[in-house]
Amino acid sequence: MRILLKLSGEALAGEKKFGFDEETVKKVAVQVKEIHERGTEVGIVIGGGNFWRGRTSENIDRTKADQIGMLATVMNCIYVSEIFRSVGLETSILTPFEVGSFTKLFSKDRANKYFKRGNIVFFAGGSGHPYFSTDTPTVLRAIEVDADAVLLAKSIDGVYSDDPATNPDAVKYDEISIDDVIANNLKVVDMTASILARDNKMELWVFPLNEENSIVNTLYGEFKGTKITVNK
Secondary structure, rough: EEEEEEEEHHHHHHHHOOOOOOHHHHHHHHHHHHHHHOOEEEEEEEEEOOOOOOOOOOOOOOOHHHHHHHOOOOOOEEEEEEHHOOOOOOOEEEEEOHHHHHHOOOOHHHHHHHHOOOOEEEEOOOOOOOOOOOOHHHHHHHOOOOOEEEEEEEOOOOOOOOOOOOHHHOEEEEEHHHHHHHHHOOOOOHHHHHHHHHHHHOEEEEEEEEOOOOHHHHHHHOOOOOOEOOOO
């Protein structure tokens, strides 16, 4: 099995809300090691929200703001990759643009070569283009490398009919189709990513990162999140 795991930058910051919380990252690393040892190939995309969230000033061009965000994801992947190495995993980082000797350029062939070597493959730098959140390149990379599903590790425990923080009557879905996600604009991922997942039949599994052993349980135990299904 091959999965693409999407981690939010904010989740990696823990309670500090900025930068990195090493204990949080190490807990992720230990879980990824376990599922990897049980035969799952793992690709990872990390958002950049622990350093940069979109255009924060009218004095910054949108394209430049998005480029800063792309570089934030590169920093995140380099850091998390090193924590993964500290627990005994081999890692590789791929980007859609040159970053000196820090990363390698993305190609499907190169990614598959690293998967075959048993590496955890990080996809940093987003799509390499502005006007996309990390949701779209997450689904895009999953499709390109023939992943079986995208796992979305979030601060919330699944997909709801409305924002449960503001609407106490919001209903949680154990399973919902991508068509219903799009029709009801549920904003699990951005609309471009949702349509890309629908058109390429890529399942999305949403689960809470902060619950104990949640990554392992999502694949090998009791799944407590929401499965977003597609018509195959």
